[in-house]
Amino acid sequence: MRVFFFAQLKEATGCDAAxxxxxxxxxxxxxxxELLHRFPALAAHRANVRLAxxxxxxxxxxxxxxxxxxxxxxxxxxx
Amino acid sequence: MEIExxxxxxxxxxxxxxxxxxxxxxxxxxxxxxxxxxxxGQPIRALEYEAYPEMAVREIRRILDTLAVQHRCLAVKVIxxxxxxxxxxxxxxVGVAAAHRAEAIALLGGFMDRLKQDVxxxxxxxxxxxNPGRNxxxxxxxxxxxxxxxESTSLQPxxxxxxxxxxxxxxxxxxxxxxxxxxxxxxxxADVWGRVLRETVCAPADWPPCDRSTRDGYAILAGDxxxxxxxxxxxxxxxxxxxxxxxxxAVRVATGxxxxxxxxxxxxxxxxxxxxxxxxxxxxxxxxNISFRGEDFRxxxxxxxxxxxxxxxxLALLATAGKTAPxxxxxxRVVHFxxxxxxxxxxxxxxxxxxxxxxxxxxxxxxxxxxCDLAQGHLPEDFELARSKxxxxxxxxxxxxxxxxxxxxxxxxxxxxxxxxxxLGFEIVFSQVNLRPGRPLILGVNGPRVAIGLPGxxxxxxxxxxxxxxxxxxxxTGGTGPAFLRGQLAAKLDDQPCPRETLWPAKLEWNPGGIPxxxxxxxxNSGNVACLATANALVRVPPNQGSVEPFAEVDFLPLxxxxxx
Numbered sequence: 199m200r201v202f203f204f205a206q207l208k209e210a211t212g213c214d215a216a217x218x219x220x221x222x223x224x225x226x227x228x229x230x231x232e233l234l235h236r237f238p239a240l241a242a243h244r245a246n247v248r249l250a251x252x253x254x255x256x257x258x259x260x261x262x263x264x265x266x267x268x269x270x271x272x273x274x275x276x277x
Numbered sequence: 278m279e280i281e282x283x284x285x286x287x288x289x290x291x292x293x294x295x296x297x298x299x300x301x302x303x304x305x306x307x308x309x310x311x312x313x314x315x316x317x318g319q320p321i322r323a324l325e326y327e328a329y330p331e332m333a334v335r336e337i338r339r340i341l342d343t344l345a346v347q348h349r350c351l352a353v354k355v356i357x358x359x360x361x362x363x364x365x366x367x368x369x370x371v372g373v374a375a376a377h378r379a380e381a382i383a384l385l386g387g388f389m390d391r392l393k394q395d396v397x398x399x400x401x402x403x404x405x406x407x408n409p410g411r412n413x414x415x416x417x418x419x420x421x422x423x424x425x426x427x428e429s430t431s432l433q434p435x436x437x438x439x440x441x442x443x444x445x446x447x448x449x450x451x452x453x454x455x456x457x458x459x460x461x462x463x464x465x466x467a468d469v470w471g472r473v474l475r476e477t478v479c480a481p482a483d484w485p486p487c488d489r490s491t492r493d494g495y496a497i498l499a500g501d502x503x504x505x506x507x508x509x510x511x512x513x514x515x516x517x518x519x520x521x522x523x524x525x526x527a528v529r530v531a532t533g534x535x536x537x538x539x540x541x542x543x544x545x546x547x548x549x550x551x552x553x554x555x556x557x558x559x560x561x562x563x564x565x566n567i568s569f570r571g572e573d574f575r576x577x578x579x580x581x582x583x584x585x586x587x588x589x590x591x592l593a594l595l596a597t598a599g600k601t602a603p604x605x606x607x608x609x610r611v612v613h614f615x616x617x618x619x620x621x622x623x624x625x626x627x628x629x630x631x632x633x634x635x636x637x638x639x640x641x642x643x644x645x646x647x648x649c650d651l652a653q654g655h656l657p658e659d660f661e662l663a664r665s666k667x668x669x670x671x672x673x674x675x676x677x678x679x680x681x682x683x684x685x686x687x688x689x690x691x692x693x694x695x696x697x698x699x700x701l702g703f704e705i706v707f708s709q710v711n712l713r714p715g716r717p718l719i720l721g722v723n724g725p726r727v728a729i730g731l732p733g734x735x736x737x738x739x740x741x742x743x744x745x746x747x748x749x750x751x752x753x754t755g756g757t758g759p760a761f762l763r764g765q766l767a768a769k770l771d772d773q774p775c776p777r778e779t780l781w782p783a784k785l786e787w788n789p790g791g792i793p794x795x796x797x798x799x800x801x802n803s804g805n806v807a808c809l810a811t812a813n814a815l816v817r818v819p820p821n822q823g824s825v826e827p828f829a830e831v832d833f834l835p836l837x838x839x840x841x842x
Contacts, residue, residue, distance in 0.1 A: 202329065204327060204329055204397065204399060205327060205399035205401070250329075250332055250397070253329075253331045253332040253335050254332070254335065254336075255395070269329055269332065269397070271329070271332075271397050272399070274393065274394070274395065274396055274397055274398055274399060275393070275398070275399050275400045275401075276326070276328070276333075276357060276369070276392055276393065276396050276397075276398025276399070276400065277310050277357075277368065277369050277389055277392050277393050277396075277398075
């Protein structure tokens with residue numbers, strides 16, 4: 199599972215993307231557990247971060263599979 | 278509703294054509310969001326925009342589709358720029374076509390609100406990050422697997438990212454955007470040669486201020502038919518004795534003397550026989566021999582536009598107009614460090630493996646055309662030693678407008694210009710330019726101050742100074758930067774195709790037809806110095822060009838003396 203990081207999350211993780219070893223589908227809570235295990239610095243951002251799955255904001259009940267493209271979206275500031 | 282969405286790292290064009298089909302539209306409304314000059318009360322130069330492009334485009338479309346139900350518009354075009362966007366440039370463009378303006382305005386307002394909530398685009402101030410030292414560390418490969426997605430930006434940690442390679446034009450544009458004019462000040466004429474005039478100077482009075490004689494001779498009424506005249510007065514240069522001449526009267530005048538009135542002409546003394554107080558004309562002249570009041574320039578006429586580099590002639594003009602304290606660019610403060618353990622001062626005998634430092638005197642010489650206070654030094658090729666040396670001279674460096682570092686700019690293990698500049702609080706704008714010689718060229722900015730890392734070899738210095746440093750100095754002083762001209766090759770430029778754009782040293786001569794002709798000079802690599810003494814132009818060779826035939830038209834950059842200083 200590929201996970202992309204943007205803006206301040208790149209600094210928190212030290213990279214702009216990572217590969218997570220997820221084989222069976224996980225829900226949002228399980229995904230966060232995995233993410234925080236790999237990148238403890240994300241904990242400070244979790245409250246403000248939205249999850250995106252395959253280029254759309256994920257609904258609260260979404261599940262995330264190994265083939266999905268995941269992105270962590272911190273508060274945006276375009277325009 | 279027709280929707281067009283673009284994300285681009287290029288400048289957003291102006292103007293943008295309305296949608297072709299929109300014949301039914303009664304309104305074509307355009308909005309440009311531009312980068313403000315301040316953020317959180319602090320002046321800024323640029324913002325850095327980052328996007329998650331695949332999702333941003335989808336999200337913009339989703340928002341527009343939703344809004345279109347409520348606000349019936351005909352077409353929408355959205356262009357969002359990413360990357361470094363300088364102050365004043367457009368970050369987002371939205372064009373809306375609708376039958377009536379109300380729908381267009383409502384859709385635009387709704388769209389911008391939603392964009393700022395949901396579209397994965399982020400901006401941040403393009404200034405040094407909160408902790409510049411962090412960039413020295415690479416993320417551990419075991420911690421995170423980099424997938425190499427997207428381009429690195431100047432704000433990303435250095436480790437694991439390939440620096441983006443800039444074209445010469447892109448690099449020069451970024452230098453121009455990063456180097457804003459420093460505050461102007463008034464200075465006495467004797468101190469301002471080579472500085473840039475920052476106000477337009479207009480003539481305070483007519484010049485010449487009165488009719489003046491251009492000959493030694495006799496002033497008479499312009500239409501006086503007499504053959505003999507009585508000399509009633511004598512005027513030297515500097516005298517001011519107005520009087521009305523009567524027919525048959527003449528006044529002796531010296532070259533440059535103010536004439537006693539108007540409607541006169543001057544007879545050259547060579548055409549006159551003088552006997553006591555009387556003169557007789559030997560020959561009538563047609564010329565009036567007068568420099569008329571205001572014939573050079575009239576009161577109020579613009580004499581020198583703001584942005585003029587003050588050469589000796591311009592100073593003479595300012596002195597003539599009595600402008601003794603013009604508003605000019607400040608004298609620049611430049612600090613230059615050389616690096617490289619192989620360098621010894623020119624007065625020292627190099628040991629095997631060592632060479633004389635030519636860059637210090639080269640930079641000093643090149644800066645002669647730019648009034649500045651230059652401090653130079655050498656940095657040891659060890660990051661910690663260099664850092665402590667820089668610490669010793671920190672106040673000098675922090676008060677410098679321009680910091681130049683020679684060498685240490687490529688990617689070798691001893692190279693440290695980039696982290697050193699970051700240590701000093703500079704944000705790295707670019708560190709690679711697709712230029713030969715001169716690829717490892719670094720631009721750093723820290724507020725109004727700029728740092729340029731120059732590749733170590735003297736020829737690279739020469740080339741990078743004339744394009745990059747000269748552009749930066751022009752920006753900081755408010756002057757005109759280097760500009761390419763068209764010329765003709767006088768001989769074959771013999772080269773192998775090179776993926777990099779080349780600035781090839783050449784000797785410029787004017788042929789009798791007035792066409793600049795360029796003789797390419799021999800050089801094999803950027804360590805060559807023989808051509809430096811002769812080169813007065815740089816010929817621009819596009820990437821992958823290879824040889825250029827004689828008489829081909831080429832772009833070239835005129836240097837030094839050719840610039841008329």
